[in-house]
Amino acid sequence: MKPEKPGTRINGDRLSLLTKVARLYHEQGIRQPEIAERLTISQSRVSRLLKEAVARGIVRTVVVPPVGVYPELEDALQARYQLRDVVVADSGGQDEMSLLNAIGGAGAAYLETTLHADDRVGISSWSASLLAVVDAMAPRPTRSARSVVQVIGGVGHASVQVKATRLTERLASVTGAEPVFLPAPGLVANKVVRDSLFTDLPIASVVSAWQDLTVLLVGIGSLRPSPLLKESGNTLSEEEMAGLRELGAVGDVCLRFFDADGVLVESPLNDRVLGLSVDELRRVPRRVAVAGGERKVETIRAALRGQWVDVLITDNWTAKALLES
Structure with missing residues (x-):
C-alpha cells in the first residue's frame, strides 16, 4: 500500500504505525532490518514509513547548538x-x-x-x-x-x-x-x-x-x-x-x-x-x-x-x- 499524501487525513491505526516505527528507529536506535522483522513487514516499507513520518511532522530534526557557539x-x-x-x-x-x-x-x-x-x-x-x-x-x-x-x-x-x-x-x-x-x-x-x-x-x-x-x-x-x-x-x-x-x-x-x-x-x-x-x-x-x-x-x-x-x-x-x- 502506498503512503497517502502528507496533506491528507489518515486513520489512527496508520498514525500509530508511523509513530511506532519512528520511535523504534530514532529513539531506541533499532536498525531498519530489525524493525521489519519485529513488525513483520518489509524493510522497504519501513524505509517508506520513516520518510512519511518526517513528511508528516511526526519526526523533526532539531539542531541544538552547544554553549559558546552562536x-x-x-x-x-x-x-x-x-x-x-x-x-x-x-x-x-x-x-x-x-x-x-x-x-x-x-x-x-x-x-x-x-x-x-x-x-x-x-x-x-x-x-x-x-x-x-x-x-x-x-x-x-x-x-x-x-x-x-x-x-x-x-x-x-x-x-x-x-x-x-x-x-x-x-x-x-x-x-x-x-x-x-x-x-x-x-x-x-x-x-x-x-x-x-x-x-x-x-x-x-x-x-x-x-x-x-x-x-x-x-x-x-x-x-x-x-x-x-x-x-x-x-x-x-x-x-x-x-x-x-x-x-x-x-x-x-x-x-x-x-x-x-x-x-x-x-x-x-x-x-x-x-x-x-x-x-x-x-x-x-x-x-x-x-x-x-x-x-x-x-x-x-x-x-x-x-x-x-x-x-x-x-x-x-x-x-x-x-x-x-
Missing part, C-alpha cells in the same frame, strides 16, 4: 551585511586579551578549515589580531596554501616593519606556502617616492603577485589604536590622525581609510601608501577580516557597510553590538 548571530550578521561567511567566537570577557584569544583561535580554525593547496594568500601589516590568528595555527602535515604575500609594508618603527615580515613568514611556515615579502615601508614621503619604489624590481615582483591573490587576510584599523599598537609604534602620527578625522575617517583596511558609511576618504595619504590599491583589494575573491572589541565596533560596521571585506571573524560581544544599530 549560529543565530552569525546568520544575522551575514544577512544584514551581505557577507560570504561569519564566524563568531565565544569570548569570556571584553578585555583586550580575552578578545584576542577568542578571535585568534576562531581565525586559526577558519583558515585551517577553508584554505586550499592552491590558495595565494595576501596578508596585511602587523596587527594584534592577525598575530593572534597566526600564533594559534598549528603546522599542517600537507601544504594548505601556495604562497603568502605581504600586501603592504610595515608601518611605524623599523622594528615593527620587521614584525610585519615575521607575520608573513610565520603564516607561510604553518601553511607550507612560499613567503613573498615586501621589502619596503608601508607609508612613504610622497607619490613620487612611492611610484619610484613600485618600479624597483624586488617590489615590482611582489606587486605582480597581488594580481593572483585568492584570499586576503586583514585586520580592521581604528583611529583609536589599542595601547599595544600605540606602544609598538605601529600607527600614524597624531597630526596624520587628526587630518583623517577632519575628513570623516573612522578606520582603515590596509591603510585605505573610509568614513562611517564605508566610503573611501580622499586623503593625501592615499598617494603615499606602498601597498595594495583599493581596486586590487576589492578584486580579491575572498577578503577575511579578523577584528573585535568595543573600540572597533564603529570601524567594523563601516568596513562591512563599504564591503571592504566579505568574511568576518569576530567575538560574541562585538557581533551583538553590530546588530544593535
Whole structure:
C-alpha cells in the first residue's frame, strides 16, 4: 500500500504505525532490518514509513547548538551585511586579551578549515589580531596554501616593519606556502617616492603577485589604536590622525581609510601608501577580516557597510553590538 499524501487525513491505526516505527528507529536506535522483522513487514516499507513520518511532522530534526557557539548571530550578521561567511567566537570577557584569544583561535580554525593547496594568500601589516590568528595555527602535515604575500609594508618603527615580515613568514611556515615579502615601508614621503619604489624590481615582483591573490587576510584599523599598537609604534602620527578625522575617517583596511558609511576618504595619504590599491583589494575573491572589541565596533560596521571585506571573524560581544544599530 502506498503512503497517502502528507496533506491528507489518515486513520489512527496508520498514525500509530508511523509513530511506532519512528520511535523504534530514532529513539531506541533499532536498525531498519530489525524493525521489519519485529513488525513483520518489509524493510522497504519501513524505509517508506520513516520518510512519511518526517513528511508528516511526526519526526523533526532539531539542531541544538552547544554553549559558546552562536549560529543565530552569525546568520544575522551575514544577512544584514551581505557577507560570504561569519564566524563568531565565544569570548569570556571584553578585555583586550580575552578578545584576542577568542578571535585568534576562531581565525586559526577558519583558515585551517577553508584554505586550499592552491590558495595565494595576501596578508596585511602587523596587527594584534592577525598575530593572534597566526600564533594559534598549528603546522599542517600537507601544504594548505601556495604562497603568502605581504600586501603592504610595515608601518611605524623599523622594528615593527620587521614584525610585519615575521607575520608573513610565520603564516607561510604553518601553511607550507612560499613567503613573498615586501621589502619596503608601508607609508612613504610622497607619490613620487612611492611610484619610484613600485618600479624597483624586488617590489615590482611582489606587486605582480597581488594580481593572483585568492584570499586576503586583514585586520580592521581604528583611529583609536589599542595601547599595544600605540606602544609598538605601529600607527600614524597624531597630526596624520587628526587630518583623517577632519575628513570623516573612522578606520582603515590596509591603510585605505573610509568614513562611517564605508566610503573611501580622499586623503593625501592615499598617494603615499606602498601597498595594495583599493581596486586590487576589492578584486580579491575572498577578503577575511579578523577584528573585535568595543573600540572597533564603529570601524567594523563601516568596513562591512563599504564591503571592504566579505568574511568576518569576530567575538560574541562585538557581533551583538553590530546588530544593535
